[in-house]
Every structure is written in C-alpha cells, then in structure tokens.
Amino acid sequence: MEKIGFGGGCHWCTEGVFQALRGVVHVDQGFIQSPAPWDAWAEGVILSFDPGIISLVTLAEVHLRTHSATGSYSPGGRYRSAIYVFEETQRAEAQRTIDRFAEESGEAARTLVLDVLGFRPSDARYQDYYRTDPNRPFCRRYIDPKLDYIRRHFADVALPDAAAREP
Structure with missing residues (x-):
C-alpha cells in the first residue's frame, strides 16, 4: 500500500471522487498542512491505494481532471489545488503528470x-459524505458530474457503483 494526498476545492467532492476508484483502499477526509509558505490547513484527502x-499517475490524472486545476485558489485559504506527497519518489511522478496535463490543456496548472x-x-x-447520502442536493450538483466523468474517461479503474465499497 502507498499513501498520497490530494487537495482541490471541497474535500467532500475529492473524497467522493477517490472512493469511486478501484485500488483505492481507504480515503481520509479532512485538512492537510504543508511546510511554509503552504502551512495553512487546507481541505483535502489522504488515501491509501494499491x-x-x-498508479499514482492515474490518481493524479483523475484529480487534475475532476477539479479546477487551472483555477485560482487562495494560498492562505482553505482550498488549495495540490498533490501531497509522502515520499520523495512521488514528487517527480506527480510533477510530470501536472506538466503533461498543462501541456495537453494549453493552460498553466496551479496544482x-x-x-x-x-x-x-x-x-x-x-x-x-457522498456514500452516506448520495441524494443530497450538494452531491447531485457537484459530485455526481465528477463521478459521471470518471465512468466515461476512466472506465478501467471506475467502480461500477460509486457509492458502493470495493469488496
């Protein structure tokens, strides 16, 4: 198992996205802190994956495509577009994925x-949040479109029922 963190807007959405993927064993939702100047607590998730x-590349790709990776975030605020690494080897892989995403999209990624x-x-x-009541208006409006995107563009790693736990 490996661990990696992701931040990108609301952690309810981020949690729901990663719970919908095969190979993601557990998702912890909360607030992540990094060394200065990024030491303000920001919404995010830490996940354990097989x-x-x-792969980390696929996880990063899903992340970049399911939140506003090119939008503006306040560095001191509670939202931050980020990939949070636990091991130095993860850093280069994450940065390469961000760079490739920016090149393909033609926009600078702020992740x-x-x-x-x-x-x-x-x-x-x-x-x-999503699993306990996927019919909440927030879930329908913000999380369901992300899960639909995953099913269409990442079908090989999407769970058939995003609200169901992987056996």
Missing part, C-alpha cells in the same frame, strides 16, 4: 506538489 491496481506536514480529520458527521 499501486498494483491503480502544487507539497509535502504532508500534518493531517486533521473532518468531523465524523462529514466522513463518507
């Missing part, structure tokens, strides 16, 4: 590659 089933300094989980009532 690299034999899904940062940052070290994980700390993690605080969200309140228990927000954990598994």
Whole structure:
C-alpha cells in the first residue's frame, strides 16, 4: 500500500471522487498542512491505494481532471489545488503528470506538489459524505458530474457503483 494526498476545492467532492476508484483502499477526509509558505490547513484527502491496481499517475490524472486545476485558489485559504506527497519518489511522478496535463490543456496548472506536514480529520458527521447520502442536493450538483466523468474517461479503474465499497 502507498499513501498520497490530494487537495482541490471541497474535500467532500475529492473524497467522493477517490472512493469511486478501484485500488483505492481507504480515503481520509479532512485538512492537510504543508511546510511554509503552504502551512495553512487546507481541505483535502489522504488515501491509501494499491499501486498494483491503480498508479499514482492515474490518481493524479483523475484529480487534475475532476477539479479546477487551472483555477485560482487562495494560498492562505482553505482550498488549495495540490498533490501531497509522502515520499520523495512521488514528487517527480506527480510533477510530470501536472506538466503533461498543462501541456495537453494549453493552460498553466496551479496544482502544487507539497509535502504532508500534518493531517486533521473532518468531523465524523462529514466522513463518507457522498456514500452516506448520495441524494443530497450538494452531491447531485457537484459530485455526481465528477463521478459521471470518471465512468466515461476512466472506465478501467471506475467502480461500477460509486457509492458502493470495493469488496
């Protein structure tokens, strides 16, 4: 198992996206801190994944395509487009994926590659946000379109039912 973190807007959305992928064993939703100048706590997820089933490159690609990777984020705010690494070997792979995405899209990606300094989980009532009630208006409006995108463009790693747990 490997661990990697992702931040990109609301962590409810980010959690739902990664829970919909084969090879992602567990997703912790909460707030991630990195070394200065990125030390403000920002919404994000830490996930454990099986690299034999899904690669870091695929995870990063899904992330870049399911949030506003080219949009503006406030560096001191609670939203940050980032890939949070636990191992130095992950840094180069994540940066190459971001660079390739920017080249293909023709837009500069604002996604940062940052070290994980700390993690605080969200309140228990927000954990598994999509899975506990996928019919919430927020889920329908913001998460469902991302899951539809995954099913269309990442079908080889998408779980058949995004709300179901992988056996």
